[in-house]
């Protein structure tokens with residue numbers, strides 16, 4: 001019942017969207033479908049009038065009845081064709097301009113990132129990708145289903161007026177629809193069951209044709225194994241789908257058998273009534289006509305139901321995605337973000353566990369980071385450094401504990417404002433395939449014109465790259481849209497410059513932002529970042545947090561946090577930690593020679 005209400009509400013919304021985008025076509029389509037139901041009834045009545053008039057030798061009435069029946073039948077076809085065209089136009093326009101933006105906003109507009117790594121989200125996005133039009137199709141099918149119901153009601157009235165025996169057809173129709181529904185459910189279940197294999201198949205395909213992974217695959221000789229796995233996934237998809245279609249087909253065929261029995265028996269009863277003088281030949285012809293048309297109506301109802309159930313595959317993810325996006329909008333976080341830091345940022349028993357895992361990635365971390373400080377986070381791979389950075393950026397919500405910004409819980413601070421107040425460069429940076437200038441200034445980052453762009457490029461040590469670009473700042477980056485391809489390190493410099501567009505961020509997060517750079521570039525970037533960090537710190541009390549394996553950089557930080565298995569095991573200044581001769585001293589010894 002709840003599901004029914006949810007879908008009714010959704011269709012009401014989709015009606016509103018369609019009316020907003022194409023009011024004329026929406027109304028004409030609905031009117032056409034409803035009117036079509038009456039032409040169906042008119043055809044049957046016309047046939048009865050003709051046959052009875054012929055029996056009475058009333059030629060005029062017979063001609064009128066025949067003409068009405070023929071015209072109504074033909075009109076039904078014309079209306080069917082026109083509503084078909086209008087439906088297509090509506091789906092095309094409202095789907096792309098009304099629904100696609102909602103899908104995009106729901107998928108990309110959640111402030112946190114937990115969902116981006118989760119199958120329940122990914123499965124639904126896979127189902128919706130490029131399929132937004134089918135959401136509006138779902139609405140047009142609902143209208144069609146109502147019009148078909150109207151046809152069935154008219155058929156009941158007409159058949160009931162001839163003989164109650166004819167009503168026997170309806171339980172058979174109902175039983176057929178039920179059996180058909182069972183068949184569809186089988187197919188739907190099979191479709192859901194194969195979603196993961198489909199994703200695996202797509203992932204392996206993308207991997208094999210991607211420029212970056214393609215090199216590695218060839219070098220390591222992993223190609224045949226990946227192709228084999230791809231084929232195995234494809235085979236699982238095929239066999240699961242076939243099983244679903246076979247069992248669905250059996251249920252459907254059973255449905256048609258039931259209908260055929262109902263039709264034959266009920267018409268047989270009326271024919272017997274004619275012999276007893278209880279019905280006219282016109283009644284039999286009307287019943288036979290309605291029965292025959294009913295077969296079409298039921299056939300159409302079944303195909304509407306099939307299509308509607310097909311669109312559930314899109315409507316369900318659409319509803320889920322919208323609900324997820326609205327539930328994760330962080331609307332309680334209303335405290336304005338500060339404009340400067342006085343005391344600093346304190347982590348209080350901060351804990352975060354990724355969904356689907358048991359061990360916390362950040363485990364009970366407590367530390368005070370004074371305003372104006374440069375902090376380095378070090379630790380082995382997988383020790384929780386990136387997760388800590390993401391928690392500071394509000395990309396994940398702590399499972400327990402908190403982050404206090406000058407005494408205010410970060411959870412209560414307006415997320416959008418917090419992001420405006422900070423800057424970040426991550427290890428896995430984005431590649432925006434647009435012009436060089438736009439790839440740096442894109443987003444809601446401050447647009448300080450050419451001066452800001454120049455400063456950001458300088459801070460990222462990307463002037464050399466900029467000079468080499470054939471069209472300067474207007475050079476299109478990436479080959480997807482016919483631009484120039486950059487090396488990994490050059491892409492990283494663009495990302496670094498992007499993170500420097502905010503002149504005075506309160507929090508500057510740098511999560512191994514130079515992993516793809518050569519040693520001199522890395523040194524130059526860190527020197528300029530450290531100078532910048534100190535300069536910003538004196539103006540607004542800003543904090544810079546750097547995750548790095550470069551110990552010459554780490555050593556220059558005011559505070560060093562050493563992480564292990566998600567826990568903060570040591571913290572302090574470089575000399576202090578070396579003197580303590582603990583984990584930091586060990587790490588320093590291992591890394592100093594290779595990275596400094």
Ligand SMILES: Nc1ncnc2c1ncn2[C@@H]1O[C@H](COP(=O)(O)OP(=O)(O)OP(=O)(O)O)[C@@H](O)[C@H]1O
Pocket residue numbers: 117354355357361379380381382383384385386387388
């Ligand atoms: N999306 C995720 N889902 C589940 N577990 C995750 C996810 N991301 C990270 N982890 C796990 O959380 C732990 C901490 O990962 P994190 O990336 O924070 O470590 P790190 O110290 O930054 O590692 P690295 O130096 O390799 O970047 C690791 O055990 C990792 O496997």
